Amino acid sequence: MGKQKKLGRGVAIVGAGMSKFGMFKDKDSKDLFAEAFNEMISSVDKGVDPNDIEALYLGNFSNDFFVHQAHWGPLISDLIGLAPKPSTRTEGACASSALALREGVFAIASGFYDMVLVGGAEEMSKCSTEEVAEGLALATVPYEGKVGFTFPGVFGLIATAYFAKYGASHEDLMNVTIKSHNNAPLNPKAQIPYTVRDLMNNKIARIKKKGGPVPQWEDEKAFLRDLSVNPVVAWPMYLYDCCPISDGASCMLLVAEDIAKNFTDNPLYVMGMGQGSGRGFHAADSLTSFEATKNAATEAYGMSGLKPEDIQFSEVHDCFSMAEIIHTEDLGFFNPGEGYKAVSDGLTRLDGPKPINTSGGLKCKGHPVGATGVSQLLEVWKQLRNEAGERQIPNKNLRIGAAHNLGGTGGTCTFTILERR
């Protein structure tokens, strides 16, 4: 019941890798996972024999729909030479690989395995935009889907409730978009590695080349107000409020804490872990909050003994600009109704006191849904090990980072806190 959650024994992360995220007509899920796996193997400082991996937990939402192939556990297990050892697919919509990580952690914490691989893959870009919208909408609550809600629509809905309750506007959401895009060029894996200003200048250059009338955008917000470049998807969600359609894969190597130093002098430890389930907005407690996130946060904070202010930076599930603000409030980083002010005050910038989505977030890094959860933790891995390159957070004492992953319309949410000792 209410007792503090804890692991039977400690679990450490000793390797991590991801493919480039993007839209790849010439790569399939196996090609992408191979990229992630090879990078993971070379990330293990003291080396690892892949033959020592005992099981695979793989997140995949809906390759069944997107490429008409199901049952990805054994396919990926065979790809990396793990078969006939076990593989298990986890599905929690856009939180599928965060669930894979949890299952891997539980498997080691129980004492059953000492080393497992967790990860995810998704291959979405071979469908049209409308088909992807239909595929993703499979993860809405049926009452929502039946009346025509899409994913952007659900976050548009939240935005109208949030604006009415707190007085924010779409101008405030633009600050999230601009902030995420400022981080993206610093991430070599990002699908959209451009600032909004880069995209604006590129557009002006293209129009000049064609000899058309050059638009007079005075700044990024003026560019984002222009419906010819930023059309409505589901009001008040515009194109630049939405993450792209992506292909990609990610993975991490988990081992029992007591053998972690055999693989690296800098392992990360799973300090807190939580998950929650949601009920759809007809039944939810609030239209401006995800109760599944709050439950995940309560579990993770309870297990770790930490408070929101102890989390030095976090990746949060910014599938839409509005989502990032809601999550930073649900996770307790900012008070309800103040998340949007925190963004405009620069608190969540790379060099701010609470950096959010240093990877560029789903918005710019990309969102191959089944691969996202583990890829978010990979950003935490990079930052805590001082391996984030140009986007390294300028804080010499980084020790604790976290990642929040959301599936469906808040149906499955996770929050995972990692620690460098």
Add this chain to the structure above:
Amino acid sequence: MEERRFSDISYDQYLNEEKLMGSKCKNCDALYTPPRSICIKCYKSDMEWVEMKGSGKLAAFTCISIGPPSMIAEGYTRKNPYCVGVVELEEGTRVDARIEGVDPKKPETIKVGMPVKVKFLHRREGDNQVAYLAFTPQ
């Protein structure tokens, strides 16, 4: 009221009959729309049907330009968006619904909190007939 299972199928059947129905727990009086068969407050499975009055207020909404195939089939396109929302009923529960009688091309004219009343949209015929829950401004 006749005996129908407290299910999504029954909820849809009632919409076809132009009734917005919820279920009420006989043990603890908790009210649910759409209906639940198991009370999530007291965990008893002893429900009765209750017809909602069909009025409420718009709790939140969105105007969708890129819809799923079912909405495209009804003629909704990037140039012809549609409005959907969550309505808080007079009885205190909420439902997901289409919002009609508003201009989705001018979403800033649609207001959270505005009073709305129920309307039933009938689509397709014969075995494929379906009714969608909708609300219009009062």
